[in-house]
Amino acid sequence: MNKLILVLCLILMLFAAACDQSNMHSITVMEDIPNSDRTELEANSHIIKLGFIGPITGPVAAEGIAARNAFEMAVDDANNSGRFPYKIEIIIIDDKSDESAAIEGAKQLVADPLVVAVSGFWNSGPAAAAIPIFKEAKVPLLIWGAIREGLTGENNVPYITRSAPTATQENIPLARAVLDEMGYADWFIVSDESAYGAGNYEAFLKELSARDIVPLGVKNVYEDAPFQESFDFSEIIREIRSSRAKAVYCGSISSLASMLKQQLYDAGLTDILFCGISGIKTNEFFNINISAAEGTLVISPGVILSDSEQGRRFIEIYNANGYNEPIGAYTPYAYEAALILLNSLSFCSTEPSSDEMIAAIIRSSTTGIMGNTAFNEIGQTMNIASYLTVAQDGVWTPFQNSEYSTGVRVFGGR
Secondary structure (H helix, E strand, O other): OHHHHHHHHHHHHHHHHHHHHHHHHHHHHHHOOOHHHHHHHHHHOOEEEEEEEEOOOOOOHHHHHHHHHHHHHHHHHHHHHOOOOOEEEEEEEEOOOOHHHHHHHHHHHHOOOOEEEEEEOOOHHHHHHHHHHHHHHOOOEEEOOOOOHHHOOOOOOOOEEEOOOOHHHHHHHHHHHHHHHOOOOOEEEEEEOOHHHHHHHHHHHHHHHHOOOOOOEEEEEOOOHHHOOOOOOHHHHHHHHHHOOOEEEEEOOHHHHHHHHHHHHHOOOOOOEEEEOHHHOOHHHHHOOHHHHOOOEEEEEOOOHHHOHHHHHHHHHHHHOOOOOOOOOOHHHHHHHHHHHHHHHOOOOOOOOHHHHHHHHHOOEEEEOOEEEEEOOOOEEOOOOEEEEEEEOOEEEEHHHOHHHHOOOOOOOO
């Protein structure tokens, strides 16, 4: 009996020792974590991330970089203000104006558990390609630049929202200006076969049809033409000349539009109105001869920043940062997108999630440099603002401030 008791005591002692060794092992594992890694683990609990996607390299890099600059300005201001109980970091993705790059970038963003929302895209094609990835991952995407109609809709809400106008919303005020107010009726349409070009072609043709105007000619160049260093428009120019059109609508981006405008000028077709929407309004457009660019009329989304105190302040801060890229047509929209995401974060918990942000963004109402932005039932902005701008002496000038508005200079084809 005494031997049995002794054996039991020995077993209990061995079991206790084993437990002690197990506890010591778990403590040792914790102590083996380097201080730097432990600091990182602690810091991560106080970090959330926002994604930004745009063309940082490629043919329209200046537009994407300027938008990135503005987005960072807003987030830096929020971090410096101390208004959030965490630090906000930005992951910058270069989509290169390419659908494959956009898809890979979207996958990278949704794979990061700290990313709670993303804002992106100047080009509609990359935006459309990446949208399914954000929807599947249930990470909200707020579009700041791409204007194709179908990017927002009942199939994409509430995951996809857009603070920028659509192609139709840009073409309508342009049509009112050149068709109703200026009275141009003899049109030739040149576009490209990209999603952006097709959308603009359809939108402007719809405005012509609503006024019983049949274009004298239509020419769609192949999809890659906007990104070619040179493109021979001689055949199209011969068609424009023979059609006796008084106005040309270019439904493409600045690279194609500037080449066409230069070649029209070289061919002596100067007595003609040349117009389009915001894709044309870039500083790169003025890489051509200033005289060739003169008088190009475009609709610009948003408001004239210099007309408001908030807008002037935005310009002042942007310039003070010493950015090399000038403010583009969609730079304010990228800034506004950041404000919308920051405003939405303020309605989330201290540890925000993408699910919280989905609900907060679609219900948000944010006042920024372009007024108040809220979204309709399909996630599209209800803040539609635009103004006419004209190429005057190598600078994009608001029409109302230009010599064209006073009659000192006149558009072609009048």
